[in-house]
Amino acid sequence: MERVPYRSIPDMLRHSAAKFRALNAVQFRKNGQWVILSYAQFYDRALMVSRGLRKLGVKPGDRVAILSENRAGWIIADMGILCAGGVTVPIYATGTPDQVAYALSNCRVRIVFVSGRGQYRKLLQVRDSLPDLELVVSFERFLGEAALPVTTFYQLSEVDDPILDLERSEIESVMDSISPETPATIIYTSGTTGTPKGAILTHGNLVFDVWATHEKVGGVGQGDLLLSFLPLSHVFERSAGYYLPLSRGATIAFADSMEKISENMIELHPTIMVCVPRFFEKIYSRIYEAVHQLSLFKRKMFRHALSVGRRYVYARYIDRYVPLWLSFQHAVADRLVFSKLRRRFGDRLKFCASGGAPLDREINEFFWIIGVPVFEGYGLTETSPVLCSNSFDALRFGSVGTPLASTEIAIAEDGEVLARGPQVMAGYFRDEAATREVLKDGWFKTGDIGHMEEGFLYITDRKKDLIVTSGGKNIAPQPIENLLKRDKYISQAYVYGDKKPYLTALLVPTVERLLEFAQEKKIAYHDLEDLVVHQPVFELYRSRVEAVNNELAPYQTIKKFALLPRDFTMESGELTPTLKVKRQVISERYRDRIDRLYEGSDS
Structure with missing residues (x-):
């Protein structure tokens, strides 16, 4: 570069x-x-x-x-x-x-x-x-x-x-x-755990990250x-x-x-748009809900178009060779299906950038398939923020891409991702102890768990968020939560189970879908607080959770769950400004409900 x-x-x-x-x-x-x-x-x-x-x-x-x-x-x-x-x-x-x-x-x-x-x-x-x-x-x-x-x-x-x-x-x-070493900004971390710390980013940190990100993408x-x-x-x-x-x-x-x-x-x-995963999750859910209302013939056409589109995306961006017959099939699918979906975005989007939290792989693939490429990347406040990103030239679904120029990524013995490069902060403002804790020999300890494959970085979860069950299993909750949120009846999900014999979940219903279900089943209720405790509603969500469990290993499955009558929000302190779940806040706020899910267990 x-x-x-x-x-x-x-x-x-x-x-x-x-x-x-x-x-x-x-x-x-x-x-x-x-x-x-x-x-x-x-x-x-x-x-x-x-x-x-x-x-x-x-x-x-x-x-x-x-x-x-x-x-x-x-x-x-x-x-x-x-x-x-x-x-x-x-x-x-x-x-x-x-x-x-x-x-x-x-x-x-x-x-x-x-x-x-x-x-x-x-x-x-x-x-x-x-x-x-x-x-x-x-x-x-x-x-x-x-x-x-x-x-x-x-x-x-x-x-x-x-x-x-x-x-x-x-x-x-x-x-x-x-000079490049002059502090430009002090950004206080959103504080998913503990007291916020002020990350000092220099002009050199920021201009490098801007320049290198553009060179990459x-x-x-x-x-x-x-x-x-x-x-x-x-x-x-x-x-x-x-x-x-x-x-x-x-x-x-x-x-x-x-x-x-x-x-x-x-x-x-x-x-171009810069987004967080929640933005794509909501649009994905709305599109599939609209497809559900179509005739059987149009639903089959939609599924066939997706199948063609997935093969085309992998052939073009992963294998780097598109057979002529696949190009023709994709052109037909694009004209009949995908072009209509792109109109929701103004019909000029070249690409979107996604960061702040993990993006579900299937949802990411879906947007590439319909012709709205989403570059998932990775970084933190302390790294200005971009460390890695996918691009048209280097793409692997499920990964957060390859490092920017002059940026090094290493994996510690315990799986923690370490980063070194010109975009790493100068330190925390008025907090030398915290600075020493995360900056060692020029390497920044990200607090994330991940691994490298063929030069691509894959993030598993936050180190502090990993669930260790009483049986000794290490489980990352975010992939499970993403699977749950993919369901049209589930708006938000929080998975719990640290030092417990099994996993449980707090689920927030998608209100519009739940109200339609209540009307269809003729359920009488006063408000959402009343509706979520009705037996037909519980059975509905039990079946949705079981469907997700079928995609998981036995030790990752959700054994019990509770329904909440309202969504997690920034205003309530349950989400960060980038819509990441504040796990500690939620576990403390809903302690009674979580404890009831373990009544009678050996924990």
Whole structure:
């Protein structure tokens, strides 16, 4: 791989602003209309933020936080902070006041950008624990309180006053002083277990990962439109869904909301999307539910098309040879079936990237079959994040791909995945003990269990998540949970069994399917809490679990289960912002139900 051409993120932005000056950089909805900023305009907006921060006394190395949902202001603020030599501290918009206070106090933030009054109120609730906080900058206008001063993003940026040549020169001089070793951001881990830690990522970490990821996957350039909807607070969206497209002359369009992603895809016709597995799981489930409603003839045609499509994908991308007869069959299947399914995505998608959690192999294959390639990759907050990825040139289903250039992967004696490369963090902020625990001789201990086959990395599970039964069996719960979630009646699944004689599960029904079943069986109920305890419902789920058990080894099977009346959510603290299950939270919250599943056992 050729040398990374940028020293820092601001250096990368300056190059893009000069090279792609008139191209569309950012697109967002305001008052019902789409607003577009060119690369030149976006760069100027970032410099305006930087000018405002400098006037407030922000110096290189100072930490400035962003507590906001996704919006154009988020990335303009981030670039403004970085151009001033500051360190961006992204805070999840779904965080509780106490979680927000922990991160802000731990890194001694003086200034916080917020989306509006809702996030400002969180800060007010914990004002006494934030002695370093001096000012809030809001993307939306509202009146603050004397205890915590507020200014607007507009006032800080002084948008009506163009950047003067002298101001530009002064800011760019600061940008020139930023080295690859300079900290760019402190990202607090989502904390599936224990207290969140602030991972320090340098400019060198980030620009390498952006450059090497594109060299690996390719396909991003002028004319591409990336639909952004994952939290920018997470490094996956920030690196792959924000920095990378801006380094290549592509356009970032912000989705109206999580609920309107389907509408936005049809309206905007994106070419690239960065997603988490839950996104694909839901679409997969909806497609199969729609197929279930088709006539017998059309269902058979659909299954035949999938069979042809699977052979074609393996021939083209694994074996690298497609017989003429298979090409013809695939062309027919694509015209009759797959092209209609792709319309749900706007009919222009070149590929999607999936990360944050394991993607079920069958679901991944399905999207490749219908002509929506999904590159499953692997990485962590501490690795900026990408370590490995699949691509058109190197693809193995079930794996997370091969390492990026200049990136080494090793497997420890206990199966833990170790990584070494330019994207590995500098350490944890103000936590030398935790840093020493995970960084040894240049190797980063990922905490994941995996193995290598023909250069491809396969992840089994999180080291801390492995279930060791009382019989001594080591079991990874995530593959079993993915099998369960593939069922149209199951929205979420949590498998338990550590130090127990057998596995049990907590299942969250797919509400729409369950209500249809209740109507069909004429079950009388008051609410979901009442419905999930009805015997016909229990028998339905017992049969679904037994079907999954048939695909598992005897020691992996689910012996008992309980139905929950509501889904796991971020708001309840049961999911991380990337929709990974917080196992410790769930096991503690549903302790009574889990214990009842083991009553009468020898545990």
